[in-house]
Amino acid sequence: MATINLRPEERIDSLGKSGRQIIQNQEEFCFSLDAVLLAHFPRYGRCCRVLDLGTGTGVMPLLIADQAAHIEAVELNTAMADMAARSVALNGLTERIVVRQGDYREIENLYPPESFDLVLSNPPYRPVAHGQVNSRPGVARARHEFTATLAQTVRAARYALRFHGRLAMVHLPERLGEIIVALATNQLAVKRLQFVQARAEQVPNMVLLEAVAGGAPGGLQVLPPLIVYGVDGAYTPQVLRYYQ
């Protein structure tokens, strides 16, 4: 592996069974289970070109590098885009993953239209008016829609996807109605859905979904819920397989 300079406050974390490493900075934003579950949600069988909208520190591209022919990752935050680019170099993946600092609300300036087979999106979850805003700006922007709103994210995905390309997204269950309407407004038909529950019998706290650009309505496959913790408090095998 290459040698990489770390800035103050930065650390290198292991990405579990992928054998890869990621540079993170707790003052900015560290990836969480959401990104790990989303990265493993789509089927990559016939997938070639992937775009990660708002890649943060690049965790999803690093996790799926073996599944895709080419990955573009865009990030607004300059410090995070820089960390992501250094992590890509650290793992020797510069030929497969390209990190670009930019604003996907103006995606026309970044990529040609309909140039991706799959778009990944782990967007800010909450409208700015909702919930307490984190005092660390990097965390705040990743959690609240200070930058991209749901509508802007879905529009960018639709622009980037080829006909019958797929958008995979993780979001809050409480916003599922808005999400499906925003998708339909952009000719994206939701086709796969899985709720994530911390424990069996609990209400879900995340939803994973996949939508097809130009897909016909109907034919939605709802998977059994993904349960994160077993009765023993440890990760279930469903989750553990992504780490070990």
Next chain:
Amino acid sequence: MATINLRPEERIDSLGKSGRQIIQNQEEFCFSLDAVLLAHFPRYGRCCRVLDLGTGTGVMPLLIADQAAHIEAVELNTAMADMAARSVALNGLTERIVVRQGDYREIENLYPPESFDLVLSNPPYRPVAHGQVNSRPGVARARHEFTATLAQTVRAARYALRFHGRLAMVHLPERLGEIIVALATNQLAVKRLQFVQARAEQVPNMVLLEAVAGGAPGGLQVLPPLIVYGVDGAYTPQVLRYYQ
């Protein structure tokens, strides 16, 4: 209880713990678990006037008669509307439940606008082009959209509901995307959602949902899945409580 004349092929079934009875005819259509779960899904706390769109043999009005001040039930099929009306009489509920034979695709001819607090709908599930059509016409019309389509059902509900009134519906998970879009098109925001699974770990085969007329987007409450059968093959307590 009143004495009621039964027609050939008709039988009287018990409605479990409600203590009520229902006239059914296997050649037409017998109610199933869908209707029982839907009837118990809404919160009836402040509810007064209820409309059941496509009541069939009237099972839901009979089950919820104690929860509502007044229930109107409309049914296109003349034989089923007649059975429903006789069941209402059989249970001495003619002052609370009114069954009307009619076509809710022309709901303007049946009820004034915005005249209900809650609409119940257990509509035909499948587009006419999908799946095998049952040879018994009553069953076929109840399962396939020969009569009302999803769009027509949602439009009728919106017409009937007062501002902030609620639509409760049971449907197929595979059509959830279409349903949410049809609701949004009619200014109905989905606010509660529960999937029904035959067994834990299985994919859901029904979805229960509640939408609010004129409600703001967002704030969707996704409940833990409702599991129908336990490991012993018997109804779970979640379901049994509606029968015993």
